[in-house]
Each structure stands twice: as structure tokens, then as C-alpha cells.
Amino acid sequence: MVNMRSARPEDATAAARIRDAAIARFGAHGYERTTVREIARDAGVSAALVIHHYGSKDGLREACDEWLVAELIEEKAMTAGPAIAETMQRWLDDTEQFQHFIDYFATMLAAGGEGGNRLFDRLLRETATMLEHGVEAGAMHPSSDPEIRALMITINGLAPLLLREQLTRVLGTPFGSAAAARRMTLPTLELYTDGLYTDSKVLDAARAALEGTIDTGKTVRSDKGAGNPNQDPDPPHPSSDISP
Amino acid sequence: MVNMRSARPEDATAAARIRDAAIARFGAHGYERTTVREIARDAGVSAALVIHHYGSKDGLREACDEWLVAELIEEKAMTAGPAIAETMQRWLDDTEQFQHFIDYFATMLAAGGEGGNRLFDRLLRETATMLEHGVEAGAMHPSSDPEIRALMITINGLAPLLLREQLTRVLGTPFGSAAAARRMTLPTLELYTDGLYTDSKVLDAARAALEGTIDTGKTVRSDKGAGNPNQDPDPPHPSSDISP
DNA sequence: GTCTATATAATGATAGAC
DNA sequence: GTCTATCATTATATAGAC
Numbered sequence: 436m437v438n439m440r441s442a443r444p445e446d447a448t449a450a451a452r453i454r455d456a457a458i459a460r461f462g463a464h465g466y467e468r469t470t471v472r473e474i475a476r477d478a479g480v481s482a483a484l485v486i487h488h489y490g491s492k493d494g495l496r497e498a499c500d501e502w503l504v505a506e507l508i509e510e511k512a513m514t515a516g517p518a519i520a521e522t523m524q525r526w527l528d529d530t531e532q533f534q535h536f537i538d539y540f541a542t543m544l545a546a547g548g549e550g551g552n553r554l555f556d557r558l559l560r561e562t563a564t565m566l567e568h569g570v571e572a573g574a575m576h577p578s579s580d581p582e583i584r585a586l587m588i589t590i591n592g593l594a595p596l597l598l599r600e601q602l603t604r605v606l607g608t609p610f611g612s613a614a615a616a617r618r619m620t621l622p623t624l625e626l627y628t629d630g631l632y633t634d635s636k637v638l639d640a641a642r643a644a645l646e647g648t649i650d651t652g653k654t655v656r657s658d659k660g661a662g663n664p665n666q667d668p669d670p671p672h673p674s675s676d677i678s679p
Numbered sequence: 680m681v682n683m684r685s686a687r688p689e690d691a692t693a694a695a696r697i698r699d700a701a702i703a704r705f706g707a708h709g710y711e712r713t714t715v716r717e718i719a720r721d722a723g724v725s726a727a728l729v730i731h732h733y734g735s736k737d738g739l740r741e742a743c744d745e746w747l748v749a750e751l752i753e754e755k756a757m758t759a760g761p762a763i764a765e766t767m768q769r770w771l772d773d774t775e776q777f778q779h780f781i782d783y784f785a786t787m788l789a790a791g792g793e794g795g796n797r798l799f800d801r802l803l804r805e806t807a808t809m810l811e812h813g814v815e816a817g818a819m820h821p822s823s824d825p826e827i828r829a830l831m832i833t834i835n836g837l838a839p840l841l842l843r844e845q846l847t848r849v850l851g852t853p854f855g856s857a858a859a860a861r862r863m864t865l866p867t868l869e870l871y872t873d874g875l876y877t878d879s880k881v882l883d884a885a886r887a888a889l890e891g892t893i894d895t896g897k898t899v900r901s902d903k904g905a906g907n908p909n910q911d912p913d914p915p916h917p918s919s920d921i922s923p
Numbered sequence: 924g925t926c927t928a929t930a931t932a933a934t935g936a937t938a939g940a941c
Numbered sequence: 942g943t944c945t946a947t948c949a950t951t952a953t954a955t956a957g958a959c
Contacts, residue, residue: 449924449925450924465711467709467711467712468711470951470952470953471952471953471954472951472952472953480925480926481925481926481927482952482953482954483925483926483927483928483954483955483956484924484925484926486953486954486955487924487925488924491953491954492952492953492954544842544845545789545841545842547844547845547848551845552845552848555842555845555849556849559849569875573877574876574877574878574880575875575876575877576869576873576874576875576876576877578866578869579865579866579869580862580865580866583850583862583863583866584866584869584870586846586849586850587839587863587866587867587870588870588875590838590839590842590845590846591835591838593838593842594834594835594837594838594841594842595831595834597789597838597841597842598788598789598799598834598837598838598841600791601788601791601795601796601799601834602830602834604791604796605799605800605803605830606827606830617889618824618827619827619831620885620889621823621824621882621885621886621889622822622823622824622827622828622831623831624881624882624885625820625822625823625828625882626828626831626832626871626874627870627874627875627876627881627882628874628875628876628878628879628881628882629820629874629879630820630870630871630872630873630874631813631819631820631832631871631872632818632819632820632871632872633817633818633819633820634818634872635872635873636818637868637871637872638865638868638869638871638872641864641865641868642865645861645864645865693942693943694942714933714934714935715934715935715936716933716934716935724943724944725943725944725945726934726935726936727936727937727938727943727944727945727946728942728943728944730935730936730937731942731943732942735935735936736934736935736936
């Protein structure tokens with residue numbers, strides 16, 4: 436019902452201003468730490484009006500979710516091509532203006548609610564399609580398990596977003612800034628081009644171990660980690676890998 | 680002050696039981712959504728006692744942070760070697776028992792407070808050290824920017840943990856399960872061994888573009904993404920990459 | 924549509940007995 | 942150390958006037 440399209444300006448309808456304010460607050464400080472009164476104040480209306488329009492605080496949240504998903508996905512509809520990725524890129528190219536969206540987007544994904552799931556699924560599908568095309572074109576290696584590879588690459592792609600606070604802190608430059616992008620481009624592309632390991636010893640060992648797993652059914656749990664460079668074989672191995 | 684070591688059992692001191700209950704609740708539902716009364720009930724004590732021992736709800740949170748960081752890091756002290764990674768692995772090998780710790784750990788990192796920062800820094804250092812050793816031993820490729828590579832690999836390693844809900848949903852098997860580990864091992868190791876791209880076109884293009892950047896100072900923002908496979912050059916490219 | 928009260932229900936924290 | 946009872950505050954949500 437309440438769904439008036441809005442621009443940033445102050446002259447938008449009250450319902451739209453409320454939703455914009457909510458997205459900003461929810462994204463910046465999280466859902467529970469944000470009060471209806473704060474949102475109302477930001478939007479320049481009374482708290483009662485917020486409830487009047489959206490029924491409840493949770494109703495407002497759902498409206499925010501839906502609006503953002505629509506903004507991110509359905510805008511470009513089914514015009515083929517990676518819709519989300521392009522929108523995201525537009526946001527990242529102007530972090531000044533779209534910071535709120537980026538933060539809310541990250542919050543949604545981390546919270547993993549209704550909207551977050553839809554978004555993730557959509558991203559996953561886009562990534563899988565892109566990988567298929569890449570393999571067909573001969574630009575990318577085929578995978579022994581394309582579905583899971585797409586999943587891992589999607590997750591890895593989202594990681595800097597979810598850990599943007601840590602990233603910003605270590606990098607010294609704000610997430611989304613040109614400087615940060617410049618710094619991260621090469622190392623990431625190097626990894627995606629040459630990999631990390633100089634030979635296939637670790638991979639071969641894992642393959643052998645997993646073969647065994649099929650027989651024994653569950654014995655080879657000793658191969659620790661889960662597929663990260665954090666494997667046992669040989670001396671040094673990434674320790675950051677927490678993921679299974 | 681309050682710091683009695685505790686085991687899981689029901690017979691631990693009240694202060695320890697309170698802290699254990701708090702870690703479980705905070706990890707499962709977040710800090711703000713958890714009430715002191717809930718924690719008290721779980722621990723089998725009154726709400727007043729919780730405050731009596733920890734001063735305030737926030738004091739309790741800090742105590743939880745400190746305790747978990749100590750449990751994860753300082754236990755093995757400076758005995759060299761990847762202390763955190765090993766502890767994490769022990770947790771993942773028995774998700775049944777350590778689920779609470781894993782969840783709280785993820786919450787800390789995402790929230791990015793005092794404790795989360797310390798943990799992340801520690802993980803980053805462990806990863807960087809491991810990569811250095813790997814390069815020295817000839818097992819891993821050198822990097823044009825080892826510091827940032829370590830950062831990216833650390834972040835990628837944490838990604839499945841932060842997105843464990845999505846991962847579980849898509850995978851169909853719970854995060855930390857042997858089945859999930861089995862499924863993820865090969866695709867991840869393949870990526871870390873062979874990379875994604877079959878040639879270095881994308882990488883070379885980025886190198887050239889970044890050379891230009893140094894001169895112009897900021898022109899080459901057109902190289903979009905940030906170092907993910909999400910680059911422009913050529914047809915298909917990962918769309919999941921949101922990271923800059 | 925929008926406001927000013929106000930109701931209602933939690934919550935974090937305190938006081939003081941045992 | 943631990944409890945019961947209670948306070949003070951704050952939050953969401955409602956009622957009803959304009």
C-alpha cells in the first residue's frame with residue numbers, strides 16, 4: 436500500500452521520508468537500537484504518524500526491506516544481465532549518497548531474514564550464470580562442483596561488505612573509496628588468476644582424502660578445515676580460515 | 680574480578696553459569712534482543728544477581744567478550760603457531776558443543792567492537808605469518824602486496840562464518856557439519872590452486888589501468904569493482920562481487 | 924494525514940532482607 | 942552470595958481531536 440516512490444529531497448511525501456529515515460537509522464545502528472521516535476524526528480513527523488503509516492515498527496522494517504530489494508533488483512527487471520551487481524556498483528561509485536543503502540543491505544544479509552534471503556539467492560544466481568558463461572567462453576576454469584563454487588565466490592564477494600568496518604580500520608581508507616578499491620584490486624585479481632598454491636599437492640591430497648570419505652562414510656573428518664587453504668598437508672597453511 | 684573458569688556442567692559457580700548463559704543468548708539472538716531476565720532464568724538465578732556480579736548488562740557483555748577472547752587466544756599463549764585457527768578448528772570439529780562460542784564469535788566480529796577488533800587483528804597476523812612461510816617455502820605464490828593479500832584471505836576465510844545462515848540454507852546441511860565441509864573442500868581448494876581465470880588478461884588489464892592511476896591520480900575509477908573477478912574486461916564476470 | 928496526549932508493557936537497575 | 946520487591950525509564954502502540 437504505502438509505496439510512494441521517493442527521491443532524496445525533503446519534499447517527498449511523509450511516508451517516503453519516514454522510510455528513508457528508517458533505512459538510514461536501521462542501516463547505521465541496527466534495527467533494535469533504533470527507536471520509532473528517532474525515525475520520526477529525522478523525518479520531521481510525529482511518532483504516531485510512523486505507526487499510522489506502517490502499522491508497527493516491524494511493519495516499517497518489512498517495508499524498508501521490500502523497498503530496498505525492489506530498488507536493487509526489480510528496477511532493471513528482467514532485462515537480462517547482472518542487475519544487482521550493476522546497481523551495487525552504482526552505489527559504490529557514490530558512497531557519499533548511497534551509504535545508507537549499502538549499510539542496510541549488509542544488515543539485511545547478515546540478519547538473514549526474508550529479504551536477505553531473496554537478495555542472496557538472486558546474487559547467487561547471477562554469479563552462477565556469470566561463471567557458466569565464463570567457462571563456456573574459455574575464460575574461466577571449469578569446476579568439479581560448479582554450484583558450490585558459485586556459492587563460495589558469492590560469499591567471498593560479500594565478505595568485504597560484511598567486514599567493512601574491519602576492512603576500513605586495517606586499510607585506513609573508508610570502504611567504497613577509490614583508494615581502497617585501488618589497493619584491493621591487484622591482490623584479489625592475482626588470487627583469482629594464479630591462485631595461492633604453487634602446485635597441486637594440497638588439492639591432490641584433499642581429492643584422495645575425499646575419495647576415502649565416500650567409502651568409509653565419515654572417517655576422513657581429519658581433513659580439518661573445509662576447503663580453505665587451511666589444510667593440514669605440508670608446513671604453512673592459512674590460519675584465518677575458520678570456515679568449514 | 681569475576682573470572683572463575685567454568686566447564687559446561689551445571690555445578691559451576693553462579694557467575695560462570697551466568698556468563699555461559701549470556702554467551703549463548705547473545706550469540707543466538709544478539710545483544711539488544713537478549714534480556715537480563717532471560718539470562719538469569721537460563722542460569723537459574725535471579726536477575727538481580729546478574730547485575731550484582733557484572734554491574735550492568737553491558738558489563739556482562741564485556742566480560743563475555745574478554746572471556747571468549749582469552750579462551751580463543753591466550754589459552755595457548757605465545758606457544759607460537761596458529762593458536763586461534765587451532766582452537767576454531769576444535770570448535771568446528773564439535774559444533775554440537777561449541778555452537779554458542781562460534782555464534783558469539785561471529786557476532787563479535789560483525790559488531791566490530793573492542794573484542795572483535797582484537798580478534799580480527801590476531802587472525803590477520805596469523806594469516807600473514809602463514810602466508811610468509813608459505814612463500815618462503817615455495818609452496819605459495821608471492822604477492823605484489825602481501826599485506827593486503829593477507830587481509831583479503833582473512834576476510835574470505837571468515838565469510839562463511841558470517842554468512843553461515845545463508846550457507847546452511849543453500850547447502851542444506853548445517854554449518855560446521857562434516858557434510859558441509861566435504862562439499863566445500865574441493866571447490867575452495869581448486870580456487871586456491873588454479874585460480875578462476877584461465878589466462879592473465881583481466882589481471883594485466885588491471886595492472887595497466889592502475890599504472891595509469893598513479894599518474895592521473897584518480898582517473899581510472901572506471902575499473903569498477905575493486906579486485907574481484909567482477910571486472911569489466913571481456914564478457915562474463917562474477918556479479919556477486921559487491922566488495923570494492 | 925497529522926497531531927497531542929496517554930495507555931500499556933518491558934527493561935535495566937536498586938534497596939534491603941536473609 | 943542470593944533473593945524478593947520495587948523503582949524509574951523507555952518503548953511501542955492507541956485514542957481521539959483537528
